[in-house]
Amino acid sequence: MKGVLSMLGRELSKEFVLGAGEQIKHLLSPQDEHDRNVVKKGLILYRQGSIYNVSTTSHTVSAKVQDVTSVQVELDLDDFVMSTCTCPAPSICRHRIAAFLYVYASVDRVGTFVDLWKEEKPIDDVLKHVHKASSLLKPEKEYEDSSLASWIAFFDREFESWYDQLSSPNQLFQSLFHHYYSALKKKAPKSPEMKQFFIVQASVTVFIKILQLINETKPTDYMLQHIIYPYIDQLSDNVAIAISEMKRYALPFALDPLLVDSVERFRELLFTSKHYQYERSNLYQLLWIELLRRDKFINIEREWLEEHLEDEKNHEPSFAVEMETALMHMDFLQSRDEHIFETMKRLTPAALPFTFHWVEDIMKKKNWKRMSGWMSYMMDNSTEYINSDLPFEEKRQVVRYMMQLIKQYSKATNDEKLFERACRNMLPLSYAEYHDFLLDKEQYRTWIELQTLLGFSIEEMDTYVLRDIEKSEPGVLLPLYVKTVKHEISMKTRENYKMAVRYLKRMKSQYKKLKREEVWENYILQLSDEHKRLRAFQEELKKGKLIHD
Structure with a gap:
């Protein structure tokens, strides 16, 4: 609104x-x-x-x-x-x-x-x-610059004021983002680095407030997906942008006590609601990777999580999965990758995308040695994920992104075979990537095998691609044309006979380029003789000037 x-x-x-x-x-x-x-x-x-x-x-x-x-x-x-x-x-x-x-x-x-x-x-x-x-009027100081508790108290006061003035409950989430959130950002500290950290905290606060309001109002699935999700997504982006801006400056010592208090604040993302599990985890991981990557902070968080995990498993609703993921994140920050792989074995295939933030971070730092272990992990676990009961579109999106990561790694390490192997292993979800790869490498025979394997008829294949193949490697398509002609004749309609003749003409052209006209002549005579009782087919062969009286 x-x-x-x-x-x-x-x-x-x-x-x-x-x-x-x-x-x-x-x-x-x-x-x-x-x-x-x-x-x-x-x-x-x-x-x-x-x-x-x-x-x-x-x-x-x-x-x-x-x-x-x-x-x-x-x-x-x-x-x-x-x-x-x-x-x-x-x-x-x-x-x-x-x-x-x-x-x-x-x-x-x-x-x-x-x-x-x-x-x-x-x-x-x-x-x-x-x-x-x-x-x-001289405005009163609304919060202390060096106190996160003061910031949060200010955020809560502003929230109460906004809620009291809310004109339409039907526009609750829109108003929270556009009115309340905008008002918070306008009151950020003046110094650039503190301003950006204030925006980070304001964004996390609004994220948490949205989760709390979801718990209270119980919106429909349509609302969650189409109305609320864009705000959740934008808040995460705003956090990333603000952190990027912070890195342009030398962070002041005054920020240290705020970071210490942020450990507990950011933890609220794990427990506030069961909704948007992936987005909550992603934001939590981003904040830890970029702002809290110090052993003293990691040890504080690890100790708290380990102490409360077993008890959490008995709660309903349980946030044990979020805690397990958070503990794995602490392992990641301390390069304990093998421990992560062991923990992942206890989780469902749906947990695979939660690792992507870690892979992105390693990739960004170009730590290819560490990355090799993660590539092996993704390759080894992709089959279980592809065969899981998750929705097809969700799996396709995950595989598409995973293929992007593997391609980037393959290019950086000159290991092209890894990408090709991943394409094969993740079929049919990796069809688009494998399709493009084979055409780019002019591996036309394998490309044809791929189409046949996935059940595509020649009518469903790109005409321009077929023509390029005919020009680049004459004869490669002949087995496919033979199979298609046989299928069209078996349908026994005039239209199918016409289609068969169309493909026969392409075959004739291909044999001519190969200078194997005698093979063609033998084939067409044998085909005509085999189907001599099909008068309509014989007529189409003559119309197409493929046989003569």
Whole structure:
């Protein structure tokens, strides 16, 4: 919702919106019961999130309002009396008020408008005086720069304030990200390195708040996937960007106590909710790799996790898997890879993608010696993953990414055979990568075997690829054409006979390039004789000038 409102704020003049508010103040009186009900019901519709399909010009607004039935509202902010609605009301209705409040939210709090209307105070003048008065006040320090506890207390106060002012529960997660999160970032410390670490902590806090709200509101799967997930994804990206910015500066000693306290704070990602397990684990790993990679921090976390793991296994819901993964992450940070591989054996195949963050980190550091162990691990465990009961699309995405990692390693170590072996081992999920590899290396015979193995008919193969093969390596496609011709004839329809003749012509061309015309002549005569009872096929052979009377 915030994204739409900010867009409205850019397209509509604030003066027009406030001016329309002044007009409404004169058109509707808080002393009149009917007018009070119109504003009250309009406010309810707005808070229910009933306004949608909003579009604007410089001074007009078009919107749909969902009431008992859907109505179309056209607002004229320059002359509000000229506003219209498709409902039967003869004058200003609750729908026009709801649409106006939606627009008003792009310039100020809706509660401010309602309060000023009730008090019959000039909207524009009051706002000006409020801004002038606030500019004279010296703001109090809202948090201590060197205290993470102070930051978190500030985040919580801001959250309570945001929640109290929340206008529509239907826009809960959108408002949390666009209003609350944006407000936190605006209040970051001035020094560049502290500012970026503040943004990291603010992003982690909003991530945790989203998880807490999911637990409370129990959104649908559609909401989780299409509405909430993009915010989760963006928060993780923002953390990575902020950390990247931090690395441009020498980190101050003042950051050390904040990092110590971050050990416990970042741990909350493991336990706050069962939702977004992969994303929670990924963010936790990123924070440890980039910010807490010190033995003293690792030892603190390892000790806590080991102490609580067994007890956690008896809880419901259990976060034992998250703790196991976190312990493996501590192993990774201390290069205890063999211990990770042993632990992974106890987990389900679905845990494989959780290792990718570690592989990426090793790859980024170009530690090819250490990487070789991980390549062997992925190759050895890929078959179990491919044969698991996980959804096909999920497995395909994982294999696609795994193939990218293997390809990058193969290129860096000049071990092309490893990539080719991985392509074969991970079929059919690695079909696209193997397909491209074979064509790039001009291994056409193997490419044809691949198509045949996976059951592709010649009609399903790329025509341009087939032509390139015919030019580059004449004769390679002949066995495939023979098989296809046999299949088409067996269908015994005129259309299939025509298709058979089409492929026979290609065969004739290939034999000619190979200068083996006598082989072709023997083949076509034998084929014609074998099917001499199929009159329609004989006719198509003659039309195609493949045989003569």
